[in-house]
Every structure is written in C-alpha cells, then in structure tokens.
Amino acid sequence: MPETAVGAEPGTGDVAAPPPPARRRTALLTGGVLAVAAATVAGLLVAHGSGGRHEAATADGLPHTSVEVTPAGCGRGWSRPEGGRQVFDLHNTSSTAAEVDLTDPRTGAVYGEVEGLAPGTVRPLRVTLGNGTYAFKCLPDDADAVTGPTVRITGAKVRSGPAAVPVTQQDLIPPTLAYQKWIQARTVELERKTDALRDAVDRGDLAAARAAWLPAHLVYERMGAAYGTFGDADGQIDGTTAGLSGGVHDKDFTGFHRVEYGLWHGESASALRGPADRLAAAVHALRAGWPDQRMDPADVGLRAHEILENTVQFELTGRTDYGSGTNLATARANLDGTRVLLGYLRPLLSTRDSGLPGLDSWLDRTQRLLDSFRHGRSWTPLTRLTRTRRETVDADLGELVERLADVAALTDVRRTA
CATH class of the missing domain: 1.20.1420.20 (M75 peptidase, HXXE motif)
Structure with missing residues (x-):
C-alpha cells in the first residue's frame, strides 16, 4: 500500500489509487486531512545511525529528525523530542518493506503513517505534535509489529494534530x-x-x-x-x-x-x-x-x-x-x-x-x-x-x-x- 497519513499534514506522502471497484468508479481523491498528496522535501538530509535532528537547514524551514525503521531499532534517532510542526525522515535500514505509524502508545491512536516504505529508502512524515506521549510502531511485511521507545513531549505551545484509533x-x-x-x-x-x-x-x-x-x-x-x-x-x-x-x-x-x-x-x-x-x-x-x-x-x-x-x-x-x-x-x-x-x-x-x-x-x-x-x-x-x-x-x-x-x-x- 502507498504512503498515507492519519493526523499528518498535507505533503506527507503518496496516495495511490485503489483498485477500481464495480460500476463507474474512480480513484480515491486526495486532498483531505487524512488522504494526502506527496511532496518532495527539498534539502532532505539523512542522518544514519542515531543522528537525530539535522544540523543543516531544510528548504521547508521545519526541523527534521531522522528515524530508523528496523525491527531491532524501531524509532531510534528520536532522542530530543520537541513539540510543534516538524518532519520525521523515516529511513528503512532493514531488508524488508514496512509500514510505520506514529502512535499514542496508551490508546493506540495514530497521528501519522507511512505505508510501503521500501528497504533502503527514506520518506518524510510531517506532523504537528503537542504535549503527550508518542512512539513509532514499525510493521514489517510478514513479521510482527515492533513498538519503539515511548517519547514524552512537555512544554509545547501547540496542540497535536488529529489522531484516530485504527478501525478493525x-x-x-x-x-x-x-x-x-x-x-x-x-x-x-x-x-x-x-x-x-x-x-x-x-x-x-x-x-x-x-x-x-x-x-x-x-x-x-x-x-x-x-x-x-x-x-x-x-x-x-x-x-x-x-x-x-x-x-x-x-x-x-x-x-x-x-x-x-x-x-x-x-x-x-x-x-x-x-x-x-x-x-x-x-x-x-x-x-x-x-x-x-x-x-x-x-x-x-x-x-x-x-x-x-x-x-x-x-x-x-x-x-x-x-x-x-x-x-x-x-x-x-x-x-x-x-x-x-x-x-x-x-x-x-x-x-x-x-x-x-x-x-x-x-x-x-x-x-x-x-x-x-x-x-x-x-x-x-x-x-x-x-x-x-x-x-x-x-x-x-x-x-x-x-x-x-x-x-x-x-x-x-x-x-x-
């Protein structure tokens, strides 16, 4: 599946058309808060290992954090949590494609997600985060989900973007x-x-x-x-x-x-x-x-x-x-x-x-x-x-x-x- 976002802002990732159902059906439109279009993050820098915040400025003017996506290190790299509008550059360092969710670990609510993150690739997840607890969940293909460390944000001056508990x-x-x-x-x-x-x-x-x-x-x-x-x-x-x-x-x-x-x-x-x-x-x-x-x-x-x-x-x-x-x-x-x-x-x-x-x-x-x-x-x-x-x-x-x-x-x- 393609990249989507639940609480993410426009510019988070790609949304591919679903398979055409019966009758006069067309592709699902993008453009809402929840179904969003792809955007290229100019000046994207990838910090390998435990890098964390990028030192260099990015063209979008937002703080970027490189986050590792792997069963052994899901969420690694987010070591200095801060509130506000920001971008997580999700880097799949494993050999398997994965889905990545930014969640509230207490409720399971999802603030943003990236689907179909291929091995060796990087995709941005843009969100606005307020005070609260957060954790990345990595869901590799054909393997169990892994939840990374819980991160707490305090002192934020903004409220978090929308989040939703997944529907089963x-x-x-x-x-x-x-x-x-x-x-x-x-x-x-x-x-x-x-x-x-x-x-x-x-x-x-x-x-x-x-x-x-x-x-x-x-x-x-x-x-x-x-x-x-x-x-x-x-x-x-x-x-x-x-x-x-x-x-x-x-x-x-x-x-x-x-x-x-x-x-x-x-x-x-x-x-x-x-x-x-x-x-x-x-x-x-x-x-x-x-x-x-x-x-x-x-x-x-x-x-x-x-x-x-x-x-x-x-x-x-x-x-x-x-x-x-x-x-x-x-x-x-x-x-x-x-x-x-x-x-x-x-x-x-x-x-x-x-x-x-x-x-x-x-x-x-x-x-x-x-x-x-x-x-x-x-x-x-x-x-x-x-x-x-x-x-x-x-x-x-x-x-x-x-x-x-x-x-x-x-x-x-x-x-x-």
Whole structure:
C-alpha cells in the first residue's frame, strides 16, 4: 500500500489509487486531512545511525529528525523530542518493506503513517505534535509489529494534530450488516416502482411511463454503496453506453438509461416493451438474489466517498443524461444515499473524525442547494443553470467529496500487530 497519513499534514506522502471497484468508479481523491498528496522535501538530509535532528537547514524551514525503521531499532534517532510542526525522515535500514505509524502508545491512536516504505529508502512524515506521549510502531511485511521507545513531549505551545484509533474489520461488521438490511428493503421498493414503469409501457401510456421513470430510478441511485456487490446486475439495471460501439442503438444498452432514451426520444411503446421488460426482470433478480450477497466491510467507508465522487464525475457533467434532464435529481438521491451510509458509520466516526460536524453542515448546505432545483415533480436540467449556479453546484459537491475522503481514510482497515 502507498504512503498515507492519519493526523499528518498535507505533503506527507503518496496516495495511490485503489483498485477500481464495480460500476463507474474512480480513484480515491486526495486532498483531505487524512488522504494526502506527496511532496518532495527539498534539502532532505539523512542522518544514519542515531543522528537525530539535522544540523543543516531544510528548504521547508521545519526541523527534521531522522528515524530508523528496523525491527531491532524501531524509532531510534528520536532522542530530543520537541513539540510543534516538524518532519520525521523515516529511513528503512532493514531488508524488508514496512509500514510505520506514529502512535499514542496508551490508546493506540495514530497521528501519522507511512505505508510501503521500501528497504533502503527514506520518506518524510510531517506532523504537528503537542504535549503527550508518542512512539513509532514499525510493521514489517510478514513479521510482527515492533513498538519503539515511548517519547514524552512537555512544554509545547501547540496542540497535536488529529489522531484516530485504527478501525478493525470487526468494527465494520455491524454497520455493514445494518446497511445490507436497508438495501434489502430498498430492493422491494425498487421492484414495485420499476414494475409500475414497465406496466405503463406495456399498456402504451408513455406519459405515465415518463412520470414513473424518475421515482424508480432514484430508488436505485440511493443504493449507491452497494453497487460493488451488485456485480453484473448494476450494468443491466443502470448501465450507460460507455464502451458500446453501437451507442444508444447497441443491443447491450439496457436498463434505466435505455428506457430513458426511448421515452424522451420519441420511441414507440412497442419498441420500449422489450427494454422495460428486461429492466424489470433484472430488478426482480436483484431482489431475489440480494439475501445471498455479502458486502465487504472493508469497503463501506470508501463507498461513502465514492457515491458523491461519481456524482461529480458523471451527473454534474451530464454524461448520464439520456433525455430526461434529471441529473440534479440523481445528485440529490446520491446525497441521500451518502447520508444513509454515514448514519450507520457514525458510531465509529464520532470518536475519530473531528471534522464530522463540518461534514454534516456541508451535507445540509448541499441538500438545500439541490432542493432549490426541484419544482414539484420536475427538476431544472443542467443545461438551464446559469454559469454561477453551475459553479456553485460543482464547488459544493467538490467540497463534500474532499471531506468524505477523510471518512474513507478513517475507516480504512489498518494493520495493528
């Protein structure tokens, strides 16, 4: 895994994209307090052995301490602890790659971490430390964790940056199971509303079908965190023309968007009966098979971030509009889905995420903004927004995506032993 930080400041290390999950998934954005981008520390000097503080000044103006990473000498080199903003230059002198955590040895809370530190390499960990006790924990690949000596800081004039106790797989099982039950109830609602859409098409009432399309589609969009578990059903229910050589006329273009295209592009009821029937069949199969599915608890925090990340990439760009002009309604449903998942994760986040109140405020703000585009049963299309309103929507959703990156980082299952 790449280099990340829990309480570290921007510029701590590298964050590589996670493997692309199912559906229209993208790499986890960097840029939050917890998921941070890499920075080059100009003037980096490496003090071998027990060196400690660097004598030479560094270009970043911060004090640097060289810290050894090895099973026999984890944390060696931090001999003169001081508070404040500083950089630890972690030097892996062993023959094995390792993860390194800066921890509170009493609680296990992590202030910063570097992952995938290769043998013979140096990486910086930038943190702000106040009064307290600290210890480096070295976790070599294929070996037990080793905790270095405890260091105490007194007389600091600043408070420490945020720290969080690592989340375990066991911690995530209860919210995951509760969310799975919520999804089960939504599949019943989805089936009922999709059947209403299909029935309207079957009887040739396309006006009723257009009225029924959005309510059914929004139920599915609220189920965002489960897409990775839906497997092939997701493409059958909510697929787009991406990757299809025939575009909207491709035989493999199916699901809600295929029906949407026909309803808003003048297709006849007879032409739409097949797509509507296939959509309903896929939804029925999803409901019938869901009790046998198991979501991966390790993924739920990442999904909380990805729902709105995909909203920004696909809904706010209009890439998933096939005629109904309801991207903003979909964005609002995605926001609902994010709130639901955060509700199940809240017991874990409340003691770990100091930014949770701010996240809640941004969720409320964005909800009010999106609600302003609803007019009864209709929604303002993206193409009719003024430039100022479009920029506001983009900015608010973008801010939420960054804040939700913290949730993804905090709920990432970390090795502790």
